[in-house]
Amino acid sequence: xxxxxxxxxxxxxxxxxxxxTLIGAVAALQEFLTxxxxxxxxxxxxxxxxxxxxVASGLADYRGTNGTYRVNKTYRPIYYSEFVQNHEARKRYxxxxxxxxxxxxxxKPNVGHYAIKDLGSLGxxxxxxxxxxxxxxSKVHPQIPTIELHGYLRNLVCISCHEELPRESFQGELAxxxxxxxxxxxxxxxxxxxxTENPDERRAKGARTNPxxxxxxxxxxxxxxxxxxxxHCLVSPPKTPDGDRAIVQVDPDGAWKSTSTAGILKPxxxxxxxxxxxxxxxxxxxxxxxxxxxxxxxxSLATFSAWRLAKSAKDRGTPxxxxxxxxxxxxxxxxxDLDPLGSGALGARVELSTDELLPALVSELRQSSSNAHxxxxxxxxxxGALVFKDMLS
Ligand SMILES: [Zn+2]
Numbered sequence: 456x457x458x459x460x461x462x463x464x465x466x467x468x469x470x471x472x473x474x475x476t477l478i479g480a481v482a483a484l485q486e487f488l489t490x491x492x493x494x495x496x497x498x499x500x501x502x503x504x505x506x507x508x509x510v511a512s513g514l515a516d517y518r519g520t521n522g523t524y525r526v527n528k529t530y531r532p533i534y535y536s537e538f539v540q541n542h543e544a545r546k547r548y549x550x551x552x553x554x555x556x557x558x559x560x561x562x563k564p565n566v567g568h569y570a571i572k573d574l575g576s577l578g579x580x581x582x583x584x585x586x587x588x589x590x591x592x593s594k595v596h597p598q599i600p601t602i603e604l605h606g607y608l609r610n611l612v613c614i615s616c617h618e619e620l621p622r623e624s625f626q627g628e629l630a631x632x633x634x635x636x637x638x639x640x641x642x643x644x645x646x647x648x649x650x651t652e653n654p655d656e657r658r659a660k661g662a663r664t665n666p667x668x669x670x671x672x673x674x675x676x677x678x679x680x681x682x683x684x685x686x687h688c689l690v691s692p693p694k695t696p697d698g699d700r701a702i703v704q705v706d707p708d709g710a711w712k713s714t715s716t717a718g719i720l721k722p723x724x725x726x727x728x729x730x731x732x733x734x735x736x737x738x739x740x741x742x743x744x745x746x747x748x749x750x751x752x753x754x755s756l757a758t759f760s761a762w763r764l765a766k767s768a769k770d771r772g773t774p775x776x777x778x779x780x781x782x783x784x785x786x787x788x789x790x791x792d793l794d795p796l797g798s799g800a801l802g803a804r805v806e807l808s809t810d811e812l813l814p815a816l817v818s819e820l821r822q823s824s825s826n827a828h829x830x831x832x833x834x835x836x837x838x839g840a841l842v843f844k845d846m847l848s
Contacts, residue, residue: 464755464782470790470804471797480778480807481819483799484750487776488579488820490800492747499581501746502571503764505754507779509589511565511810513558535729538721539614542713546680550672552722553629553680554640556622558649559608564591567752570813572596577820582742586754586761588724602739604731604760606724613685615693615701615717620686622722628683632710635675681710688718731760743768751777753809756784765789776803778812 469475474483492498506514537544568591574580575596583601585592588608592601610619630637643649648660684705692701701717711718725731739760743749749768756762762784768775775789776799783789786804793802805812 464757464784467777467779467782467786467804467806468790468795469806470793470795470802471799472795474799474803474805477807477811477815480803480805480812481816483803483805484776484778484812484816485819485823486799487748487750487774487803488574490774490798493772493774496747497745499746500574500579500748500750501582501584501742502574502580502750502752503743503754503761504571504583504585504587504592504752505756505761505779506587507753507755508567508809509562509565509587509591510753511567511808512562512589512591514562514589532727535726538726539719542711543678545682545719547677549629549682550633550636550677550680553626553633553636554643554649556626557640557644559589560623560626562589564595565810566814567809568592568595570809570817571752572599573817574813574820575599577817577824579820580750582746584739584742584764586758600742602735602742604725604735604739605758606722608722608724610723611720612723613688614719614721616685616687618685618687619723620720625683625720628709632681632683632708633675633679636672636680639672639675681706681708683709683720684711684715685718685720693717736760739764740767743773744771746773748774748776751775751779751783752813753779754783755779755781756786774800774802776805778805778807778809780806780808 471479471483473479488500533544533548538548571580571583571592572595575598580599583592583596583599584604585601586604588603588605590603590607590609592599593603593607609622611622611625612619630640643660646660648657684703688701688703689705692703695701695716702715703718704712704715706712743764744767746768749765751765754761756765765775765777766785766788769789777783777786777789783804790802790804
C-alpha cells in the first residue's frame with residue numbers, strides 16, 4: 456500500500472442532478488440497484504467501502520472535517536519496512552496502539568453497516584470489499600462475503616510463522632509488560648483526551664503530546680515500551696532461509712529481546728509499503744469482474760488498490776454509483792459519460808453521508824418490495840376468483 460493523496464479533493468458534481476436531495480438520492484440509488492443487469496450479467500452488486508462508512512461509529516476518516524489529515528497535520532503512519540526492521544519503531548507503534556486500542560474496541564458498527572446487511576437480505580448486495588480494518592462488516596453481515604483489502608486490526612500476525620493471535624488478549628499482555636503505561640491509560644481514558652486525534656485538544660485535556668502528535672507518558676518514554684514475542688516461535692523457533700534455527704529470546708517477563716532474529720508480531724493490517732496479499736487482491740478483482748454493478752460507499756478512492764478496482768469496473772462498462780462526502784480521486788473518469796438528467800440506473804454520484812442515505816434507501820426499497828408483493832397477491836386473488844368462477848359454471 457502506498458501513501459494515498461492527502462490533499463482535499465475537489466467537490467463532486469452530483470449525478471443525476473435529481474440526486475442532490477435525500478429523496479432524489481434514494482430514488483437514484485433505488486434505480487441503480489434494481490435496474491436490469493447490463494450485458495446479460497447475473498444480477499449482482501459488489502459494495503466497496505472506506506473510512507467514511509465508519510465515521511458514524513466514531514472512527515476518524517482521513518479527509519473529512521475531523522479527518523486525521525486535517526486535525527493532525529504531523530500525522531505520519533509507520534511503514535512496513537520500518538516496523539519489520541526497527542525495534543525502536545515497533546516500541547513506538549505498540550505504545551500508540553496500546554493507547555488507541557480502547558477507542559477502536561469501544562466503537563460499534565453503525566446504521567450504514569446494518570443497511571448493507573439489509574440490502575443483502577433484500578437480495579441486492581452479494582459481495583463487500585472494504586478498505587477498513589475495523590471488522591465491522593464481517594461482524595454485522597457474516598452472511599455477505601467480505602474481502603478485507605487492507606487486513607484487520609482484530610488479529611496480530613507473526614511475520615516469521617504467520618500464525619494469527621487475537622489483538623484483544625495481546626492488549627492485556629501489553630498492559631502487563633508496561634504497568635506505567637497501563638496506569639496512565641486509565642487516567643487519560645477518564646480525562647477524555649483519547650476521544651480526539653487533535654493534539655491541541657489532547658493537550659487541553661491533560662495528555663502531553665510530542666511534536667508528532669503522540670501522547671507522552673511522564674517518566675515512561677517510548678524507548679522503555681515492551682511487547683511480547685510470538686508464542687509459537689518462542690516454543691519452536693522457525694528455520695531461517697539458510698536452514699538454521701532462528702533465535703527468539705525474551706526477557707524474564709516475556710518481552711521480545713532485540714537479540715532475537717524472529718518471532719515479531721505485527722497487526723494483521725496491510726501497512727504502508729506492504730503489498731496486499733495476492734489472494735486478497737485476486738478475490739477483490741474477481742468480485743468486481745463478476746458483478747453487474749459496483750456501489751462505492753464512504754471512500755475517496757485515494758488508495759491505489761481501491762481506485763484500480765473501480766477503474767476496472769468502469770473499463771468493463773459496469774455501472775458505478777459512488778456515495779461519499781467530498782471529492783473522489785479522478786471521479787470524472789467514472790461519470791463524465793452519464794446523462795445528468797438520467798434516472799441513476801446507469802450510475803450515480805451522491806454527496807451524502809452513508810449513515811443518512813443507506814437506512815432511507817433500505818426503507819424505500821422495503822416499501823417498494825412490499826407494494827410489489829401486495830400487487831402480486833392481488834393478481835393471485837383475481838386469478839383465484841376466476842378459477843372459482845370457472846368451477847361454478
Ligand atoms: Zn511466530
